[in-house]
Amino acid sequence: SQKIEQNSEALNIQEGKTATLTCNYTNYSPAYLQWYRQDPGRGPVFLLLIRENEKEKRKERLKVTFDTTLKQSLFHITASQPADSATYLCAYSGSARQLTFGSGTQLTVLP
Amino acid sequence: NAGVTQTPKFQVLKTGQSMTLQCAQDMNHNSMYWYRQDPGMGLRLIYYSASEGTTDKGEVPNGYNVSRLNKREFSLRLESAAPSQTSVYFCASSEVGQGSAGELFFGEGSRLTVL
Numbered sequence: 001s002q003k004i005e006q007n008s009e010a011l012n013i014q015e016g017k018t019a020t021l022t023c024n025y026t027n028y029s030p031a032y033l034q035w036y037r038q039d040p041g042r043g044p045v046f047l048l049l050i051r052e053n054e055k056e057k058r059k060e061r062l063k064v065t066f067d068t069t070l071k072q073s074l075f076h077i078t079a080s081q082p083a084d085s086a087t088y089l090c091a092y093s094g095s096a097r098q099l100t101f102g103s104g105t106q107l108t109v110l111p
Numbered sequence: 112n113a114g115v116t117q118t119p120k121f122q123v124l125k126t127g128q129s130m131t132l133q134c135a136q137d138m139n140h141n142s143m144y145w146y147r148q149d150p151g152m153g154l155r156l157i158y159y160s161a162s163e164g165t166t167d168k169g170e171v172p173n174g175y176n177v178s179r180l181n182k183r184e185f186s187l188r189l190e191s192a193a194p195s196q197t198s199v200y201f202c203a204s205s206e207v208g209q210g211s212a213g214e215l216f217f218g219e220g221s222r223l224t225v226l
Contacts, residue, residue: 021183034214043201043217044154091155098169099215101146103153 006102021075030092051104119217134202143185147198
């Protein structure tokens with residue numbers, strides 16, 4: 001069955017650097033992937049969606065790529081700030097037409 | 112903007128007790144969802160409702176029931192709570208069904224502890 005995996009460990013980076021988070025899937029390419037941000041004690045908030053036929057999508061300092069050969073999506077935050085510290089979730093819609101979420105990557109941006 | 116509102120925010124139950132989590136959205140969305148989130152497990156879908164009057168099981172429906180009361184409201188009921196149901200529960204809504212690329216709008220979560 002399809003699995004979706006994110007960096008299981010927390011990611012710490014220095015302010016101003018680019019943070020890169022990984023979302024890997026195991027089998028068929030999903031039609032699209034979504035990325036969400038979740039702050040402690042809060043519900044997830046939608047950030048970006050990228051479709052299978054799109055290589056890259058940008059929104060302000062955020063960039064998402066989709067590589068169907070590597071079965072991977074990368075989420076980049078450029079010029080990172082301490083306010084970007086949060087857990088980032090990727091999600092895909094599989095054959096069951098249900099949105100399935102990864103377990104998330106906790107990002108900490110150090111001042 | 113209220114968005115998706117969940118009540119209660121916190122609840123402690125004893126094993127065997129029942130309770131209902133309430134969810135309401137004011138965005139006129141057709142689809143609504145209940146997820147649970149456990150450490151290291153990600154969000155897992157319990158039930159969803161593609162439109163008023165319909166409900167379908169998700170990945171982990173056992174031990175839960177749902178009611179789509181009207182277009183705005185979608186409730187989740189635990190008939191006989193078990194410690195394994197200790198979790199954070201999130202309600203979400205979207206304009207389109209999950210098979211379509213619609214973003215989800217989440218509530219703030221309901222933290223349930225079953226002793």
